[in-house]
Amino acid sequence: MSTEYTSSEMMTVTAARALENGMTCFVGIGLPSEAANLARLTHAPGVVLIYESGTLQTRPDVLPLSIGDGELCESALTTVSVPEMFRYWLQGGHVDVGFLGTAQIDRYCNLNTTLIGDYHDPKVRLPGGGGAPEIATNAGEVFITLKHSKRTFVKDVDFVTTLGFGRDGKGRDGVPNIGRGPTRVITDLCVMKPDPETRELVVVSLHPGVTREDVRDATGWEIRFAEALESTPEPSARELAVLRELKEKTNRKHAGDA
């Protein structure tokens, strides 16, 4: 069956499929939150979603605009203080997956959400680290989702806000009590995973209709492709219906008339 869908929908559905029932996921706002809730509303009703505002095991009806919308608290199992969230639940080792977005990512999965240009004379000042630096190191593993472009996929990030595998791919080697780090990156073009040896990102799956050329053109370094390059499965009609309904409800709510 062929259903019409956009590349953004393809990205969200693919990101959602990365989550499994029973996983405990620390969710970043924006694209990760959209994907995590889609997973919960489709194939993974038992996925546990945690937001840094202290909301534990939350099941929002609409997507939150901010990380601390009332919706998250009202639909949570319980809400704890922010220090408790970061100390007991994240640092304490209760999070399987950190799901993050970013402004910039490099070949070793380092994330930059701090600034473009020089720190003391920034060209563009971005919001900063937030929860990401410790989510990325204290969660069991990290999924990353963002749109693919030459501006976002750069050879070396301007600033390492959040560790992927460091400037040389060895940033986690020998560090005690640290998570596995990024295990997959999901974009609107493809799915990438770090090479098990070098930690450099490799394309493992192309979305339907996307060519190697498309990915090369949108990546700021000589991106490599896996030998057994796969084709990402298309979204199902149900996934698309649930995602569209969720987004429609969310837009209505945030426009202030729901």
Next chain:
Amino acid sequence: MAEFLSLHDAVARYVEDGTTVCMEGFTHLIPFAAGHEVIRQGRRDLTLIRMTPDLVYDQLIGAGCVKKLIFSWGGNPGVGSLHRLRDAVEKGWPQRVEILEHSHAAMACAFEAGAAGLPLAVLRGYVGSDLPKVNDQIKFIECPFTGERLAAVPSIRPDVSLVHAQKADRQGNVLVEGIVGVQKEAVLAARRSIVTVEEIVDDLDVEPNACVLPGWAISAIAVAEKGAYPSYAHGYYDRDNRFYKEWDAIARDRDAFTAWLDDNVHNAGGQS
């Protein structure tokens, strides 16, 4: 013991030029009314502390109240940039603001350490991040028991903390409900504190484990109805997500911002 004051008098008494001020509330219960009173009273050279500066600090920065900002995530949540913060950092308008940035985990720990009366907070943090290169307040220490390398940051000890809560009783005991953020820690870490509340009630009517700040741990209480708007007060009113989106256009332009500030803060009397 908490003294009941008008918001004007509480700010006039406890928020002085050049002091270190913390206004907390993690997305929820952001003390906008108190922030606006600080702007109206024309405070200058403040060092502001807050995990997520949000619109309230964007407004204080644009109004020229701020010398230095200590924060961990400076965006308009779900919308984009804080344009007044960016204008101050990138272009120095209306004045240059010095920034000191952390991660959320470090700031949350630093608030907790401040409340606990400790000089520093220790966390398993900042591994591989460039933030320690640009913030000299981030150090690393060795655990004396295991040898593990851990991050250390100084505890947060504001001169005054301002928070908003749902209600206080007539003895000045305060109930905070919903997303409690770091409000309790912010109040206990500070030398002085002002708590604005939606209402004063005869009986707080709390469950045994509710987040209650005793009146004797607070300096002043002021009633500020809708004092967290356009953020929200759980059980009272919702976050105005539409306004958060509209703020993007208002704050993007210096003139639009100045006009907004005149209409909604400077000329908005004692309650905004």
